[in-house]
Amino acid sequence: MSNLGKRGFSDTADNIIFIAVTVAVMLALLGFAYVQVSGIGIYEQVYAKQIALLIDQAEPGTTITLHMDKAVEFAKKNDRQIDKIVIINGDSKQVEVGFRTRGSYYMPYISDYNIFVVKPLSQDGTFVFRVENKNA
Amino acid sequence: MEHLYLEWRIKMHKKGSLLSIWWILCLAVISVGIVAAVISYSGTNIDLRGVESNLLTSKVINCLSEDGLVSKMLEDKFNLADYCALNKVANSADGDYLVAVRILDKEGKNMIKSGIDVGNIALKKACSISMSKGTIAKRYPVCVEENASIQYYKNGEIKQGILNVLVGSTQEAGRTPI
Numbered sequence: 001m002s003n004l005g006k007r008g009f010s011d012t013a014d015n016i017i018f019i020a021v022t023v024a025v026m027l028a029l030l031g032f033a034y035v036q037v038s039g040i041g042i043y044e045q046v047y048a049k050q051i052a053l054l055i056d057q058a059e060p061g062t063t064i065t066l067h068m069d070k071a072v073e074f075a076k077k078n079d080r081q082i083d084k085i086v087i088i089n090g091d092s093k094q095v096e097v098g099f100r101t102r103g104s105y106y107m108p109y110i111s112d113y114n115i116f117v118v119k120p121l122s123q124d125g126t127f128v129f130r131v132e133n134k135n136a
Numbered sequence: 137m138e139h140l141y142l143e144w145r146i147k148m149h150k151k152g153s154l155l156s157i158w159w160i161l162c163l164a165v166i167s168v169g170i171v172a173a174v175i176s177y178s179g180t181n182i183d184l185r186g187v188e189s190n191l192l193t194s195k196v197i198n199c200l201s202e203d204g205l206v207s208k209m210l211e212d213k214f215n216l217a218d219y220c221a222l223n224k225v226a227n228s229a230d231g232d233y234l235v236a237v238r239i240l241d242k243e244g245k246n247m248i249k250s251g252i253d254v255g256n257i258a259l260k261k262a263c264s265i266s267m268s269k270g271t272i273a274k275r276y277p278v279c280v281e282e283n284a285s286i287q288y289y290k291n292g293e294i295k296q297g298i299l300n301v302l303v304g305s306t307q308e309a310g311r312t313p314i
Contacts, residue, residue, distance in 0.1 A: 025163050029170050036178040093225040107309040112223035
């Protein structure tokens with residue numbers, strides 16, 4: 001005796017569809033959670049805030065060396081140029097950190113010094129910032 | 137089309153198919169829950185307002201009192217932002233910070249110099265609310281008030297006094313779209 005229904009679906013097909021839908025939903029959820037928790041957004045925020053606080057504590061003439069391995073790793077994955085990972089916006093006085101092709105996380109700093117990104121060292125994740133007096 | 141749908145409904149009803157509307161609803165509820173939990177975790181804002189206020193307070197105290205002696209601040213045309221290198225974007229009148237400085241005598245009763253404020257003066261009132269005991273003011277600025285023992289010149293004499301610095305920060309960072 002056939003187990004085909006009037007629409008042509010067998011019980012086995014029903015089961016397969018059920019499993020496929022469930023697995024697809026679970027995979028989508030896992031993928032979403034992985035992308036979110038992998039931390040691109042969190043790392044952007046942490047680095048931006050860390051750099052801004054370091055700038056605020058620094059006196060003119062200070063050189064800040066920061067290892068940002070994760071930043072370079074994320075930027076490579078997302079095709080972001082290494083020298084565009086950290087941008088010091090002197091007009092709006094804020095640090096902008098981004099690992100994706102578009103957008104970045106900004107954090108204002110309080111000091112009124114000139115900040116230079118001296119060296120986003122090519123691939124090793126070392127960034128060097130120099131804090132200079134405005135008149136220097 | 138309607139005919140097929142009705143057949144499907146009847147089949148569901150009779151057999152209690154695995155792919156029932158309840159199962160789909162269940163998946164939807166679970167999905168929404170997981171998405172909400174992940175977003176609330178990964179979208180967490182790291183609040184540095186307190187750290188910033190403390191940092192700015194120390195910066196201002198160190199800047200104003202060289203070896204414990206305050207001198208420049210008592211001059212008429214003293215500009216706190218220029219003297220302590222505080223940028224005018226963050227410290228504008230509608231900005232996210234407030235720095236209010238005054239000098240009191242050593243008993244802390246008489247004002248020697250005041251009105252040297254930089255930034256958003258409107259935050260002063262908010263600071264008094266957020267700093268009052270037992271108050272939890274989430275959307276208010278995080279404020280820090282510190283006193284430092286200093287010396288200052290008055291009528292050619294060196295006198296003991298108190299440098300009072302109040303700093304508030306409402307600063308919130310964020311994402312740029314491009």
